[in-house]
Amino acid sequence: MNDDLEQRLGRLTPRGPRAELRPQVLAVVARRLQANRESRVFRRAALAVAVSLVLGVGLNVALSRASDQRMARLLGPPPCTSGDGRAAYAAYCEMLQRLLAETQPNPQRSKTSKGRPDFRGAANRALDPNALATNPTRLRTACPISTAEDAEDAEARCLLV
Amino acid sequence: MATLQQRLARGDPGAFAELYDACAGRVGHYLMVYLGSRADAEDALQETFWRLARNKRKLARVDNLTAYVFTVARNEAARLAKRKTRRQREPLPLTGEELFCEASNDLDAELRETAETVAVALAQLTAELREVVELKTYGELTFQQISAVTGLPQGTVASRYRTAVMQMQRWFARQPR
Numbered sequence: 001m002n003d004d005l006e007q008r009l010g011r012l013t014p015r016g017p018r019a020e021l022r023p024q025v026l027a028v029v030a031r032r033l034q035a036n037r038e039s040r041v042f043r044r045a046a047l048a049v050a051v052s053l054v055l056g057v058g059l060n061v062a063l064s065r066a067s068d069q070r071m072a073r074l075l076g077p078p079p080c081t082s083g084d085g086r087a088a089y090a091a092y093c094e095m096l097q098r099l100l101a102e103t104q105p106n107p108q109r110s111k112t113s114k115g116r117p118d119f120r121g122a123a124n125r126a127l128d129p130n131a132l133a134t135n136p137t138r139l140r141t142a143c144p145i146s147t148a149e150d151a152e153d154a155e156a157r158c159l160l161v
Numbered sequence: 162m163a164t165l166q167q168r169l170a171r172g173d174p175g176a177f178a179e180l181y182d183a184c185a186g187r188v189g190h191y192l193m194v195y196l197g198s199r200a201d202a203e204d205a206l207q208e209t210f211w212r213l214a215r216n217k218r219k220l221a222r223v224d225n226l227t228a229y230v231f232t233v234a235r236n237e238a239a240r241l242a243k244r245k246t247r248r249q250r251e252p253l254p255l256t257g258e259e260l261f262c263e264a265s266n267d268l269d270a271e272l273r274e275t276a277e278t279v280a281v282a283l284a285q286l287t288a289e290l291r292e293v294v295e296l297k298t299y300g301e302l303t304f305q306q307i308s309a310v311t312g313l314p315q316g317t318v319a320s321r322y323r324t325a326v327m328q329m330q331r332w333f334a335r336q337p338r
Contacts, residue, residue, distance in 0.1 A: 005330055006298070012276050013262040014299040015193075016186030017203050025185070025210045026178055032214035033172045 169213075170221035177214060184227060187300050188234045190260070194283070194295045195238045196245075199259055205241050209234040228306040231296065235310055254284035278336065282329045290325035297322055 168176035185206065192202035192209075212233055213220065223229040257264035257277035264276035283291055296307045304322070308315040 005326055005333065008275060008333075009279060009294075009298045011263075011272065012260075012279060014186065014190035015260055015262050017189035017206055021189075021203050021206065022181060022185070025181060025207050026174070028207055029177045029210050029214040030174050032211055033174060033177075033217070036172060036215070036217070 166220050166223065166226055170218050172214075172217050177210065180213070180226075180230070181210065184230050188230060191231065191295050191300050192234055192238050193255065193260065194291060194299075195235070195288075196242060197255060199255075201241055201245065202238075205234065205237045208237045208241070212237065225306060225309065228302065228309045231300060231302065231306070231310045254280075256280055278333070282332050285332050286325055286328060290321055290328065293318055293321045294325045294329075 163171070165176055165179060169180060188209065189202055189206050192205045193199055196202050196205060209230070213230065220226070220229070257273075257280035260280050260283075261276035263269065263272040264280070266273050283294065286294065292311070293307060296302045296310060297304070300307075302310065304315050304318050307313075307318045311318065313321075
């Protein structure tokens with residue numbers, strides 16, 4: 001009975017799609033394949049752009065490093081960093097304290113012989129090493145330096161005074 | 162020499178023409194039964210081949226090309242059916258003339274009648290049973306391939322096919338000779 005039905009069904013030829021559909025479908029497929037090829041070309045171009053961009057950035061970094069090294073060879077080491085500045089500042093303050101301790105003002109000569117206030121004496125009092133050592137804020141105000149160069153400048157100024 | 166699948170994966174248009182000639186008839190008929198409309202079936206067939214061309218690289222790794230084409234066609238049909246059901250009601254059942262070449266055969270009246278009765282018998286089945294009968298009989302797929310296409314276990318496919326055949330036999334037995 002099963003075979004009978006299967007035979008009955010099998011005797012019939014299924015009607016497929018219209019013959020005109022074949023060129024339409026194949027044209028759609030060809031367009032899609034063409035688009036695939038174009039998108040592949042576009043993807044390769046995009047990849048080339050990305051690679052050249054990365055390469056450009058890398059070369060730029062390498063060149064700037066090489067240039068820095070050349071400049072260092074020609075002009076000496078680069079300016080000190082903030083850490084170096086702090087160390088120089090501390091060394092300077094120490095030196096300043098030593099200098100001030102050696103040139104301690106005479107308390108009896110607080111006024112000049114003509115009765116005018118002694119500004120030099122006031123300045124010395126402002127830079128009293130004991131007061132500076134115990135008050136870091138005052139010390140910082142008295143010695144506004146942050147780099148080694150500032151420290152050198154300040155030292156030079158101090159020596160002139 | 163490269164196999165059809167390798168040529169398809171390379172994007173050879175001739176390979177797609179070969180694939181169309183090998184499967185389009187069966188796939189088109191299946192889509193017609195699935196969607197209940199010749200126009201929709203042709204749309205879905207076109208979409209199927211478009212999708213195959215878009216994902217051509219996958220075709221090189223496919224185990225069973227025929228089953229894969231039917232699977233893609235089924236997915237396209239399901240997508241189209243979902244879009245259609247939002248807009249309109251269930252389609253009318255297909256006539257024998259739409260489904261079988263013999264229905265328009267003026268020389269063999271018996272074959273013409275068989276085509277008409279088989280079309281009606283198929284319309285009596287539920288969509289799930291009709292799909293299995295269609296894939297087995299006119300799609301010429303094995304139970305294993307039908308299982309791969311529908312995602313159902315092979316035992317379920319076989320039992321659905323048996324149920325469908327029994328229902329159709331009963332229906333034929335009830336028909337006056």
